[in-house]
Amino acid sequence: MPQIRTDLAVESHELWQEQQSTALEGVDISDSHAFDCDVHTVRILDERGERALGKPAGQYVTIELPSLRRHDAQAFDNSTYAAAQHITQLLPSNATAVLIVGLGNKNITPDAVGPLAVESTVVTRHLVQKYPEHFGALRPVSALSPGVLASTGMESADVIRGVVDSMHPDCLLVVDALASRKLSRLCRTVQICDTGIVPGSGVGNARAALNAQTLGVPVIAVGIPTVVDAATLAADLLEEAGQGEVDPQALNDYGGSLIVTPKDIDALVKEVARVVGYGISLALHKEFTLADVRGFLA
Numbered sequence: 001m002p003q004i005r006t007d008l009a010v011e012s013h014e015l016w017q018e019q020q021s022t023a024l025e026g027v028d029i030s031d032s033h034a035f036d037c038d039v040h041t042v043r044i045l046d047e048r049g050e051r052a053l054g055k056p057a058g059q060y061v062t063i064e065l066p067s068l069r070r071h072d073a074q075a076f077d078n079s080t081y082a083a084a085q086h087i088t089q090l091l092p093s094n095a096t097a098v099l100i101v102g103l104g105n106k107n108i109t110p111d112a113v114g115p116l117a118v119e120s121t122v123v124t125r126h127l128v129q130k131y132p133e134h135f136g137a138l139r140p141v142s143a144l145s146p147g148v149l150a151s152t153g154m155e156s157a158d159v160i161r162g163v164v165d166s167m168h169p170d171c172l173l174v175v176d177a178l179a180s181r182k183l184s185r186l187c188r189t190v191q192i193c194d195t196g197i198v199p200g201s202g203v204g205n206a207r208a209a210l211n212a213q214t215l216g217v218p219v220i221a222v223g224i225p226t227v228v229d230a231a232t233l234a235a236d237l238l239e240e241a242g243q244g245e246v247d248p249q250a251l252n253d254y255g256g257s258l259i260v261t262p263k264d265i266d267a268l269v270k271e272v273a274r275v276v277g278y279g280i281s282l283a284l285h286k287e288f289t290l291a292d293v294r295g296f297l298a
Contacts, residue, residue, distance in 0.1 A: 004236075005179050005181070006232070007180070008060075008062060008181075008191055009042040009053060009055055010040045010191075011180065011181050011185075012042075012055060013027065015181075016052055016053065024049075025049070026044065027049040028042075028045060034086075035079070036067050036078045037063050037065055037066075037067070037079060038063075039063050039064070039086065040061075041059065043060075044056070044060070055195070056195045056196075058193055059090065059193060059194050060192075060193040060195075061192045062190070062191050063083060065079045065189065065275070066188065068275070069188055076271070077290060080290060081279075083190055083192075084280070084281075084283045087279060087280060087283040090192055090193075090194050090220050091283065091284075092218050095170040097140045097168070097170050097171075098139065098142075098170065098171050098172070099141075099143070099163065099164065099167065099172050100123075100142070100144070100173045101114075101172060101174045101210075102114035102117055102118030102143070102144070102145040102175050102176075103145075103146070103175065103176040103177075103199045104148070104176060104177055105150075105151065109261075109266055109269055110226040110261045110269065111177050112269055112273075113175065113224045113276070114145065114174075114175040114176045114177065116269065116273035116274075116277070117175040117273040117277040117280070118143045120273060120276070120278055120297060121141070121277045121278075121281050122141065122281040122285060122296045123142055123143045124139065138287070139284050139285060141284050142167065142169070144160065146159040156210075157199075157214065158208075164215050169217060171217060171219075171220065172218070172220065173280055173284075174196070174210055174220070174221050174222070175222045175223075175280075176197055176199055176222075176224075177226045178191065178224060178226070179225060179227050179228065179229055179232075180225035181228065181229075182228070183262070185225050186228065186265075186268070187224060187265070187268035187271070187272045188272070190224055190275070192222050192223075195211060196212065196215075196219035196221055197209070197219070197221035197223065222280070224272050224276060226261060226265065227259040227260065228260045229258075229260075231258075278290065278294075281296075
């Protein structure tokens with residue numbers, strides 16, 4: 001079996017179950033349901049779990065958004081409420097000032113979900129500072145889309161670190177595109193974790209990590225899978241077709257540099273970016289309703 005590329009903790013756990021017969025130690029798994037969305041929580045507890053799943057210890061919440069695919073009447077609202085609820089649960093209780101960071105290249109559609117989500121968030125830091133008599137009760141929220149190294153000549157981590165050192169936020173909320181092993185999860189899944197993120201890892205172009213160790217503040221990462229690695233997809237399809245063992249090197253040689261994304265990725269990315277942006281806004285501004293968020297951003 002070739003190396004399966006996925007950024008989702010729930011899929012790493014699925015892979016373990018498929019390939020191992022022993023009990024998975026150091027990991028706690030739970031499932032729940034919220035706002036018509038299935039929620040899978042993976043808690044990596046120690047080094048045993050880190051080795052098994054290849055991810056740092058922490059909590060990973062995966063929200064499935066099937067109603068978006070079905071275009072149910074309340075699909076968007078329910079998905080937004082589910083995202084808001086679980087972002088709220090992972091936010092540090094003492095976080096007042098929050099910086100939202102949208103990672104990725106806005107000119108490349110599958111990578112644009114971070115910057116687009118930032119455009120759908122309610123930022124208030126400037127209002128709180130300038131008009132405290134009107135907006136002083138709001139949480140001071142600011143936002144940043146640092147671009148990518150090829151466009152700016154600067155690592156995203158360096159740009160973000162400079163802003164953090166200047167503004168001293170209590171917490172970062174970082175939004176980025178991820179890779180999944182399944183087409184069905186693209187733009188229909190949101191992963192929220194408290195371990196930070198490595199930008200570019202979804203397309204095999206990993207940059208400097210963004211986490212509490214590198215930035216000095218808690219980092220909540222919100223990721224949306226938008227691509228599938230071609231070799232990973234081929235391996236899964238061959239396995240489902242009952243082809244048995246496949247040559248890992250052949251698959252990687254044939255499709256190792258390719259990624260796959262849906263033909264309607266433009267519409268999908270815009271929709272799920274709004275879900276995440278609105279969800280972040282509801283999580284950070286308890287005073288707001290969804291109608292308030294829409295009105296604020298109109």
